[in-house]
Amino acid sequence: MAAADHNPFVNETSFYNQMVLSHLLPASLWEPLPHFLQTWLRNYLAANMLYFISGFLWCFYIYYVKLNVYVPKESIPTRKTMIKHISVAMKAMPWQSLLPTVTEYMVEHGWTLCYSTVDHFNWFLCFLYIALYLALVEFGVYFIHKELHDNKFLYKHLHATHHIYNKQKTISPFSGYAFHPLDGIIQSLPHVISLFIVPIHLRSHLILLFLEGLWTANIHDYIHGDIWPVMGAGYHTVHHKTYKHNYGHYTIYMDWMFGSLKAPLAEEEDNFKEK
Template identity: 65%
Template sequence: MEDKYLQFFLDETSLYNDIVLGHLLPSSWWVSLPRFFQTWLRNYIAGTLLYFISGFLWCFYIYYLKRNLYLPKDAIPTTKAMLLQIYVAMKAMPWYCALPSVSEYMVENGWTKCFASICDVGWFAYIISLIAYFVVVEFGIYWMHRELHDIKPLYKYLHATHHIYNKQNTLSPFAGLAFHPLDGILQAVPHVIALFIIPTHFRSHVALLFLEAIWTANIHDCIHGKIWPIMGAGYHTIHHTSYRHNYGHYTIWMDWMLGTLRDPEEDVFEKVK
């Protein structure tokens, strides 16, 4: 029975491979690859496309269509800065894509608490599990991010790569994935740890991992959305300029509870004083 249930996961990941690889590559290039490498190749292609499409569309909107509406002219990053961010992100992308490939392998082998369909648990249980998943991920990313600052060797050899973007005019949506490869993986690991703690809908897990690319692009655009309690770009820009505040990922809750929150409006007030 367990093997039959695990087949649902195998069928789903095979569908994802067919959608991405089957439409973009000749079948002779990938069908003979071991399953894990098919998954990695699919994740690499999908992740790269998502990074470039979301980054270019968002940059086009805020820097050209709405130029000077959201950001003053001197806060717009140079083309050189954005190209450097793309270069760093693309060097790391093959390594980033190993993490969802490993998580899918563990799900396919029944090592996690994933379930295949919402019908298996019902909508109420699905929503509760999704909230619990977000809580575990938020908790994990907060502490992982904070320790990447507090443990000096981790900061020096890993996280400092991302923090060269420490002014408003050096941050752009393309900085969202401009990390040392191990740094980026460590900050995404809570998504995988959650699978062993929380019953998680597999498709939702895959979607949320890839939506990280869009979310991280959003919080590096320097535009303060003012949607409480979301950890938007206004908060994250302060993180890049102060280094010691706003470690959270999706929300401000962890920073608020642990005393590391710095509000963008209060920050502006302090600068004016």
């Protein structure tokens, strides 16, 4: 404990564990656990909360509040389909929660370039490093995602689990995490690798992971926001239909540079004609 008291990263992650677990579970269930297992349990429960809250709220908004505005009634996925999405995601969630847990372990042991405080820090460099971090994530996700398609073994045994959802009535905000567990981990690796290349505040990293969760639900809602250069749901829907375009993450830049970009406008018109 004495060593932990002088480790700002352990203190910070312990605070997050306490904040989440104390509100969700009796102390007798989690306090006796080692710090690593507490962190995994916190990540697992937090990921589930983010998945269900964002999924239910977004589905309620686009399928009920804005019915026939974004998605025609006849194109809304059935409850059975969305329950299938949830079932696949729930099988993957315990394993996918291991990656951020292992990442925090590496941060706590000083193996990454993460820093724990912004006191006396150059704010220009702080934001510059965040921009570089996001650029590395964009680069890494593109090539990993593309390889998951190009490599027949990886596609068949990993990524095909997600790509059975390829039509409007089979895609919903809940399908965003309907991955093979190892597929989800592999596609998240750029977030981890970037910590060894770019200095970044630990809290900034965790916030970006939270936003990643929201983004994953958003790009599976079938709504084309048409906000250049964002790789929104319209572009990602094209990816689910063609299997060979729009591998990018947040932006269209990587697909534009490597010739795999396909605009969603024509595809979007076809979607609303589907019965």
